[in-house]
Amino acid sequence: MEAAGRREQARDEARGELAHAQAGRVPEHAQAEQVRGDILVVEDTPASLQLLSKLLTDAGYRVREAPNGELALWSAQAQAPELVLLDIRMPGIDGYEVCSRLKTMPGLDDVPVIFLSAHSDTDDKLRGFQVGGVDFISKPFQFEEVNARVMAHLKIRRLQRQLAAQNEQLQRESRQRLAEIAHMNRNASASVYCAALVHELNQPLAAIMSNAEAAELFMQMTPPALADVEEILGDIKRDDRRASELIQRMRELLRKSDPVAQRLDLNEAMDQVAALLGSEARTRRVQLRTEPAPAPLMVAADPVQLQQILINLVLNGMDAMGAAPQAIGSDGAAARPRQITLCTRRRDDAMAELRVSDRGCGLGANQERLFESFFTTKPHGMGLGLSIAAAIVQAHGGRIWAENNPGGGATVAFALPLHRSAGEAA
Numbered sequence: 279m280e281a282a283g284r285r286e287q288a289r290d291e292a293r294g295e296l297a298h299a300q301a302g303r304v305p306e307h308a309q310a311e312q313v314r315g316d317i318l319v320v321e322d323t324p325a326s327l328q329l330l331s332k333l334l335t336d337a338g339y340r341v342r343e344a345p346n347g348e349l350a351l352w353s354a355q356a357q358a359p360e361l362v363l364l365d366i367r368m369p370g371i372d373g374y375e376v377c378s379r380l381k382t383m384p385g386l387d388d389v390p391v392i393f394l395s396a397h398s399d400t401d402d403k404l405r406g407f408q409v410g411g412v413d414f415i416s417k418p419f420q421f422e423e424v425n426a427r428v429m430a431h432l433k434i435r436r437l438q439r440q441l442a443a444q445n446e447q448l449q450r451e452s453r454q455r456l457a458e459i460a461h462m463n464r465n466a467s468a469s470v471y472c473a474a475l476v477h478e479l480n481q482p483l484a485a486i487m488s489n490a491e492a493a494e495l496f497m498q499m500t501p502p503a504l505a506d507v508e509e510i511l512g513d514i515k516r517d518d519r520r521a522s523e524l525i526q527r528m529r530e531l532l533r534k535s536d537p538v539a540q541r542l543d544l545n546e547a548m549d550q551v552a553a554l555l556g557s558e559a560r561t562r563r564v565q566l567r568t569e570p571a572p573a574p575l576m577v578a579a580d581p582v583q584l585q586q587i588l589i590n591l592v593l594n595g596m597d598a599m600g601a602a603p604q605a606i607g608s609d610g611a612a613a614r615p616r617q618i619t620l621c622t623r624r625r626d627d628a629m630a631e632l633r634v635s636d637r638g639c640g641l642g643a644n645q646e647r648l649f650e651s652f653f654t655t656k657p658h659g660m661g662l663g664l665s666i667a668a669a670i671v672q673a674h675g676g677r678i679w680a681e682n683n684p685g686g687g688a689t690v691a692f693a694l695p696l697h698r699s700a701g702e703a704a
């Protein structure tokens with residue numbers, strides 16, 4: 279019943295279209311499909327210019343006329359047309375020249391140019407395409423052909439523009455997603471980091487307390503030992519500053535802000551992360567070693583993002599060793615203690631490298647997939663640490679890779695461009 283109804287409706291529609299066509303009218307939906315556009319017609323013969331202009335206007339296009347090349351360029355610059363119909367032989371600058379100039383003008387370089395010419399041998403056509411034309415119509419022309427070609431090129435151009443806009447929108451969205459995911463992942467690694475910072479905070483706080491107690495004792499002396507108290511106050515101020523710095527670092531890590539690259543020493547960044555993850559390493563019974571390059575390795579990087587990469591890599595190494603059974607020697611001690619080594623070196627004149635090596639389970643069959651977003655082999659993993667590390671490293675103009683160590687375990691390493699200050703030699 280329903281199918282029969284649809285067939286009936288389709289027949290009605292077809293009848294309607296036929297009736298329109300017979301009445302010499304274009305059906306409404308076909309009208310909507312018709313591509314109208316703003317066309318610049320460039321032609322030096324007034325009669326031809328008028329005829330073409332009238333036919334195009336009748337077909338529903340907005341038409342601008344230019345009787346020579348100079349005026350055509352001026353008119354196109356004043357307002358970009360959607361398409362140009364361009365005669366080749368004209369006094370003054372010819373069609374080829376007009377086309378090549380259009381192709382160098384910002385905002386006009388992607389406007390399709392269709393050449394119109396009575397001289398339509400192959401060389402003419404080739405030259406037309408070489409200077410950036412998209413099509414060629416020989417004179418005398420059939421208007422139907424002109425109309426069909428104009429419509430096709432307008433459609434192509436509109437689709438191209440639409441695609442470019444969609445592409446830009448997608449890129450914007452994906453950048454935003456990456457920033458959000460990076461922030462999410464930062465929050466995840468931040469819990470470990472914050473635990474370490476809280477642990478670290480105990481140190482200056484305890485020192486402040488014992489210094490304050492000592493100051494009380496010095497004050498009770500007769501006469502009060504003011505010189506000692508003064509020294510103690512200095513220590514208290516120093517410890518307080520250290521505590522503030524730690525809190526500031528925690529804030530930076532949790533803050534949702536745009537990355538800002540600054541010149542920093544990779545050795546120092548490595549030491550900071552090793553210090554911060556020290557207590558986590560002790561809890562997991564992992565030795566955390568650093569092997570810094572002998573000289574500072576200056577790079578341009580966002581310090582918070584760099585820390586985020588390092589935290590991800592070190593935590594991954596710890597996870598990999600947590601998963602691997604520990605070999606026990608004949609004396610009952612671990613034959614190959616859990617160990618993570620962070621090591622920096624200058625790769626060459628252009629790049630600095632940082633390697634995080636562990637003695638864990640190794641990469642196994644996963645090596646190809648490690649940097650894919652959401653790839654994880656951990657029951658509670660997010661599978662984002664390495665893909666975010668890769669995105670950050672790439673955004674800094676570097677590269678990242680992972681490999682198995684000959685003696686077992688894995689190394690994840692990245693290289694960043696060395697940053698030279700003005701006047702610094704290579």
Ligand code: ADP
Nearest residue numbers: 594598640654655656659660661662663664688
């Ligand atoms: P997650 O840690 O949440 O799983 P990652 O992107 O950091 O996400 O890591 C993806 C996967 O790569 C891990 O699940 C693990 O299988 C593997 N992997 C990463 N680092 C190491 C490593 N040092 N040793 C062995 N496998 C690793």
